[in-house]
Amino acid sequence: QVQLVESGGGLVQAGGSLRLSCAASGRTISSYAMGWFRQAPGKEREFVSAISASGGLTYYTDSVKGRFTISRDNAKSTIYLQMNNLKPEDTAVYYCAGDLAPVYTSPEAMEFWGKGTLVTVSS
16 A cells, blocks of 8 residues: 655745655555646646656646656655746646556556645736
């Protein structure tokens, strides 16, 4: 069983930056694809970014390409989401999730989830 704990959320002005972290415990995540998802108020949860087990493959939803960067440190069992040039529409609860496979395939494949961290971007 893997437990995920997100941190790094907060309130930031538009154009600012935040770095989210997701720390895993219980089992090593070095063999698992990991991802970030978000859910804005009144909306469904959506995919943001994912990274393969080795870190060699990364994926982003179009709205964050060029602004967000996903990375991982398998030695620390932690993944990160560097968010730059934040926009009010990035306001959401951000969730970390993991897939038992080494390469990301779909949100439905994610097997374990964190409880989320709130990011609020003011205009």
